Amino acid sequence: xxxVLQVQNLSVDFETQRGRLQALRDVSFSIxxxxxxxxxxxxxxxKSTLIASLMRLLADNAILRSGSALLQDKDLLQISQRDMQxxxxxxxxxxxxxxxxxxxxxxxxxxxxxxxxHREQISKAEKRKRVINILEKVGIPDPxxxxxxxxxxxxxxxxxxxxxAMALMMxxxxxxxxEPTTALDATLEVQVLRLLQELQSEIGCSILFISHHLGVIAxxxxxxxxxxxxxxxxxxxxxxxxxxxxxxxxxxxLECDPGRIKERSHVLPSIPGELPDLTQPPPGCIFRLxxxxxxxxxxxxxxxxxxxxxxxxxxxxxxxxxx
Amino acid sequence: xxxxxxxxxxxxxxPLAVLGLSIIVLLVLSALFADHLSPxxxxxxxxxxxxxxxxxxxWLGTDNLGRDTLSRVxxxxxxxxxxxxxxxxxxxxxxxxxxxxxxxxxxxxxNTILFLFDTMRAYPTIILALALATLMPRGLxxxxxxxxxxxxxxxxxxxxxxxxxxxxxxxxxxxxxxGASSIRIILRHILPNILGPFFILVAxxxxxxxxxxxxxxxxxxxxxxxxxxxxxxxxxGFDHIRTTPWLILGGGIxxxxxxxxxxxxxxxxxxxxxxxxxxxx
Numbered sequence: 050x051x052x053v054l055q056v057q058n059l060s061v062d063f064e065t066q067r068g069r070l071q072a073l074r075d076v077s078f079s080i081x082x083x084x085x086x087x088x089x090x091x092x093x094x095x096k097s098t099l100i101a102s103l104m105r106l107l108a109d110n111a112i113l114r115s116g117s118a119l120l121q122d123k124d125l126l127q128i129s130q131r132d133m134q135x136x137x138x139x140x141x142x143x144x145x146x147x148x149x150x151x152x153x154x155x156x157x158x159x160x161x162x163x164x165x166x167h168r169e170q171i172s173k174a175e176k177r178k179r180v181i182n183i184l185e186k187v188g189i190p191d192p193x194x195x196x197x198x199x200x201x202x203x204x205x206x207x208x209x210x211x212x213x214a215m216a217l218m219m220x221x222x223x224x225x226x227x228e229p230t231t232a233l234d235a236t237l238e239v240q241v242l243r244l245l246q247e248l249q250s251e252i253g254c255s256i257l258f259i260s261h262h263l264g265v266i267a268x269x270x271x272x273x274x275x276x277x278x279x280x281x282x283x284x285x286x287x288x289x290x291x292x293x294x295x296x297x298x299x300x301x302x303l304e305c306d307p308g309r310i311k312e313r314s315h316v317l318p319s320i321p322g323e324l325p326d327l328t329q330p331p332p333g334c335i336f337r338l339x340x341x342x343x344x345x346x347x348x349x350x351x352x353x354x355x356x357x358x359x360x361x362x363x364x365x366x367x368x369x370x371x372x
Numbered sequence: 373x374x375x376x377x378x379x380x381x382x383x384x385x386x387p388l389a390v391l392g393l394s395i396i397v398l399l400v401l402s403a404l405f406a407d408h409l410s411p412x413x414x415x416x417x418x419x420x421x422x423x424x425x426x427x428x429x430x431w432l433g434t435d436n437l438g439r440d441t442l443s444r445v446x447x448x449x450x451x452x453x454x455x456x457x458x459x460x461x462x463x464x465x466x467x468x469x470x471x472x473x474x475x476x477x478x479x480x481x482x483n484t485i486l487f488l489f490d491t492m493r494a495y496p497t498i499i500l501a502l503a504l505a506t507l508m509p510r511g512l513x514x515x516x517x518x519x520x521x522x523x524x525x526x527x528x529x530x531x532x533x534x535x536x537x538x539x540x541x542x543x544x545x546x547x548x549x550x551g552a553s554s555i556r557i558i559l560r561h562i563l564p565n566i567l568g569p570f571f572i573l574v575a576x577x578x579x580x581x582x583x584x585x586x587x588x589x590x591x592x593x594x595x596x597x598x599x600x601x602x603x604x605x606x607x608x609g610f611d612h613i614r615t616t617p618w619l620i621l622g623g624g625i626x627x628x629x630x631x632x633x634x635x636x637x638x639x640x641x642x643x644x645x646x647x648x649x650x651x652x653x
Contacts, residue, residue, distance in 0.1 A: 104548075104549055106545065106548055106549065109478070109479075134551055134552075134553055135551065136551070137548065137549055137550060137551035138549065138550035138551030138552075139551060142549065142550060143546065143549035143550075145542050145545065145546055145549075146542075147542055150541055150542040150543060151542045151543050151546045152543050152546075153543045153547075153561050153564075153565070154543075154565070155564045155565050155568075156560075156561075156564060164560060165547075165550050165551070165552070167552075167556070168551065212546070215546075215550060216549075216550070
């Protein structure tokens with residue numbers, strides 16, 4: 050299948066007072082058409098920087114060191130701001146984490162949704178019809194009567210549905226979902242995931258799904274990108290990564306998943322140590338300092354991606370033997 | 373639109389807002405129809421009848437040149453409102469433009485505009501007024517320029533802080549992610565969000581502006597002599613306070629009423645325009 054998004058060797062630095070912070074280092078992955086790819090990793094691993102780079106919404110102090118991100122032949126990192134603006138919302142779109150703040154509080158829902166179609170050459174009545182149509186699809190009851198409602202008149206779950214409707218209205222090729230269920234409670238989470246799944250199969254877009262909830266990733270995605278300290282440490286199909294993780298970090302991450310903990314314990318498992326200082330990344334393997342398997346080789350040599358099987362690789366010298 | 377209806381409806385449910393609005397409406401009407409309401413021509417001299425006490429003929433007495441105080445106060449309302457509204461609109465417009473640019477633009481622009489705001493704020497209003505009055509011809513335009521110069525930074529600061537706090541909101545990032553340009557974001561998303569606090573500031577500032585005009589006229593650097601400003605009426609009253617207290621009252625009471633009216637309206641607007649408070653009262 051043809052890749053919708055192909056990211057290669059993406060490296061992004063931030064200029065800070067303490068020096069250059071290497072927020073993303075050599076990130077590569079691809080998303081096929083109609084595929085849902087998950088991104089997991091702890092806070093600060095570069096998930097948000099990845100989204101911001103793809104959307105070209107990085108802060109001013111960010112420096113693109115290298116890399117390309119091809120969205121169907123167009124390099125998102127190289128095209129002009131004007132071209133990028135034309136792509137946003139149309140070919141590539143985002144659903145954000147917190148639905149409570151993702152909508153303009155002083156403009157009615159209907160007005161906001163008509164407004165985002167400002168580039169379309171169609172009549173206002175048609176735009177309105179489209180809005181009603183997509184709101185119905187995301188499960189807002191009686192959408193026509195809700196158009197004049199303001200965001201604060203909706204509950205959190207309903208607002209996230211509205212946000213999803215806004216993101217999908219132009220039928221983008223790629224939807225980036227930035228922890229869209231983190232701010233919702235568990236029952237709503239399931240509903241929103243089902244909704245995303247339904248809409249995805251109907252519209253046929255690809256989704257890059259960011260989350261730190263492993264259960265959600267396992268449920269929704271076909272492939273997973275595991276990130277640690279700005280690097281992709283493992284990439285592969287969901288079933289393989291969850292059943293036989295090849296990178297020690299993935300393994301530790303899975304051990305810490307509350308859904309998988311079998312024994313009762315007073316202390317929840319965690320990964321000892323802390324994230325390395327990315328202004329001065331330690332030599333060798335980035336995970337070495339927290340890894341049980343670390344050897345002399347891990348200090349001397351940065352591990353390359355080791356193929357474990359087709360479409361499954363890990364950046365660890367012992368990826369295969371760890372199986 | 374039903375939204376506007378509810379806004380007006382909610383405003384009218386607040387007794388203080390109704391009081392404020394009534395005062396403002398009365399003032400505006402009296403200013404508009406000053407020519408018809410005035411019992412005498414405001415410039416009509418009557419030297420034989422100087423310092424007359426209030427009577428049926430002259431409700432608020434006459435001044436040192438025998439001019440009818442009531443007629444002058446009514447005419448003064450025109451000047452007060454003209455100066456007030458014009459300078460607030462100009463200063464507000466400049467402040468809104470510079471403030472949103474500073475809040476939304478790059479840091480160097482923010483610093484430049486902020487430096488301008490700070491510089492302008494450093495001048496005490498009256499000192500700047502006295503300085504400019506010596507450089508420029510006396511007249512309404514000078515008064516307006518002084519007020520604009522000393523007050524636009526206040527609007528600018530409000531617009532800037534509001535914009536800055538807004539630009540961090542996720543919905544601005546969301547709009548960007550959905551393809552909106554910077555200009556579109558400012559016009560469609562930032563402006564409607566900051567207009568509420570802005571109008572409140574305008575309503576509360578209007579009487580301040582009118583007081584500045586009166587103050588300048590009182591000090592003799594405002595409108596040209598002979599112009600029936602509230603400030604010059606106050607000044608005349610001040611000079612003859614022992615014998616003719618009604619001149620002070622004639623010039624002072626409208627100033628007090630304007631302040632009360634706009635302050636009540638401003639406070640009521642604040643309650644109504646804040647979307648978070650909507651539906652709570």
